[in-house]
Amino acid sequence: xxxxxxxxxxxxxxxxxxxxxxxVYAALRAGITTLAITEHYPLTKRFDPLGVLSMYxxxxxxxxxxxxxxxxxxxxxxxLLGCELDWLGKGEDRDLQEIYDGRFDIVLGSxxxxxxxxFDAPSSQGRWEELGADTVWKDYFETWCQAVLSDMPYTVxxxxxxxxxFAYYPxxxxxxxxxxxxxxxxxxxxxxxxxxxxxxxxCQEIYPAPALLREFCxxxxxxxxxxxxxxxxxxxxxxxQGYKLLYECGYRELTVPTQSGDRRRVVIE
Numbered sequence: 001x002x003x004x005x006x007x008x009x010x011x012x013x014x015x016x017x018x019x020x021x022x023x024v025y026a027a028l029r030a031g032i033t034t035l036a037i038t039e040h041y042p043l044t045k046r047f048d049p050l051g052v053l054s055m056y057x058x059x060x061x062x063x064x065x066x067x068x069x070x071x072x073x074x075x076x077x078x079x080l081l082g083c084e085l086d087w088l089g090k091g092e093d094r095d096l097q098e099i100y101d102g103r104f105d106i107v108l109g110s111x112x113x114x115x116x117x118x119f120d121a122p123s124s125q126g127r128w129e130e131l132g133a134d135t136v137w138k139d140y141f142e143t144w145c146q147a148v149l150s151d152m153p154y155t156v157x158x159x160x161x162x163x164x165x166f167a168y169y170p171x172x173x174x175x176x177x178x179x180x181x182x183x184x185x186x187x188x189x190x191x192x193x194x195x196x197x198x199x200x201x202x203c204q205e206i207y208p209a210p211a212l213l214r215e216f217c218x219x220x221x222x223x224x225x226x227x228x229x230x231x232x233x234x235x236x237x238x239x240x241q242g243y244k245l246l247y248e249c250g251y252r253e254l255t256v257p258t259q260s261g262d263r264r265r266v267v268i269e
Contacts, residue, residue: 001243001266001267001268001269002033002034002266003030003031003032003033003236003239004032004033004034004224004225004226004239004254004256004266005027005032005034005035005036005225005226005227005229005235005236005239006034006035006036006038006080006082006106006108006156006193006224006225006226006256006257007036007038007084007108007156007158007193007195007226007227007228007229008023008027008035008036008037008038008226008227008228008229008235009037009038009039009040009084009228009229009230010022010023010037010039012039012055012059012063013039013040013053013054013055013230014040014048014051014052014053014054014055015052015053015230016230016231017230017231017232018231018232020037020063020066020067020070021066021070022232023035023037023229023232023235024037024070024074024077024079025232026232026233026235027077027235028074028076028077030235030236032077032235032236033077033078034077034078034080034256034258035077035078035079035080036079036080036081036082036105036106036226036257037067037079037080037081037082038082038083038084038106038108038226039054039055039063039082039083039084040053040054040055040083040084040086041054041055041060041083041084041085041086041094041099042054042055042056042057042059042060042094043086043094044093044094046091046093046116047086047088047091047093047113047116053112053118054086060098064081064103067079067081068081071259078258078259080105080106080257080258080259081103081104081105081106082104082105082106082107082108082155083099083104083107083108084107084108084110084158085099085107085108085109085110085152085154086110086111086112086113087109087110087111087113087143087144087146087147087150087152088113089143089146089147091115091116099152099153100153102153102261105257105258105259105261106155106156106257107152107153107154107155107156108154108155108156108157108158108193109147109148109152109154109155109156109157109158109190110157110158110159110162111140111143111144111147111162112162114136114139114140114143119136119140119163120162120163120165120166125166128166128168133168133169133170133171134170134171134172136163136168137163137169137170137174137177138170138177140162140163141163141177141180141181144157144160144181144184145180145181145184148181148184148185148188148190149184149187149188154190155190155191155257156190156191156192156193156224156257157185157190157191157192157193158193158195158226158228159193159195159197159198159207159208159228160181160192160193160207160208160212160216161207161208161209161212162207164198164203164205164207164209165198165201165202165203166201166202166203167202167203167204174209174211174212175211178211178212178215179215181212181215181216182212182215182216182218182219182221183219185216185219185221186219186220186221190221191221191222191223191224191255191257191263192208192216192221192222192223192224193207193223193224193225193226194206194207194208194213194223194224194225194226194242194245194246195207195208195225195226195227195228195242196225196226196227196228196237196238196239196241196242197227197228197229197234197237197238199238199241200237200238206238206241206242206245210245210248210249213245213246213249213251214249214250217249217250217251218250222255222263223246223251223254223255224254224255224256224257225239225242225243225246225254227239227242243268246268247268251268252267252268253265253266253267253268254266254268
């Protein structure tokens, strides 16, 4: 079975390790056939005052040039030029013209901020206690569905239930929120991802939870896979478990973005 990884990061994120070259060579050694480098697209100082959440704006051109060079040098692996683009809603204050102009082969849509609050940052846990898990989970999925249904050119929605990262769970049944999330993806034609990094977070569970992944499958939402590696050593971490989860939740194939903008199918065995 092909090894696919459509979510990876480098030292340029401000909180990762390893150069672009090191990530690519690690993927080649591991036998990955499609790799996407999806560095965090620059945030302004309003949202990233310390410069530790995303690339700097003046790094984007070199980032893109490096990936395109490595693509030419390694034709046996499909290397996708990508980025992870935070949903900021009404707070959006960036010039995203190059995103809309199609500079990137793959754009991961993600929700890391709720009204500017980085709810998945280790320093954020005090506010979880203040607001309560019920409120945060409702806000998260409402915001996530807004992102899905927006006109942002997202290719894949990343780590769909990131709200579980610190294992704070709501008191209510999540079924309705899961169904709404799956329906939003179906209507918008977005892909989702199985993100294996969740298994190594406090929640100790791959994103998304099995019940949510089954809802995506029932809705006919295509799914890809990524490790969200922030270090070259983690380039294939959890992929076998991710494929197993996909199969158990009803998927029989991955939907993989390509350089041409099409999608190809990879059978899950």
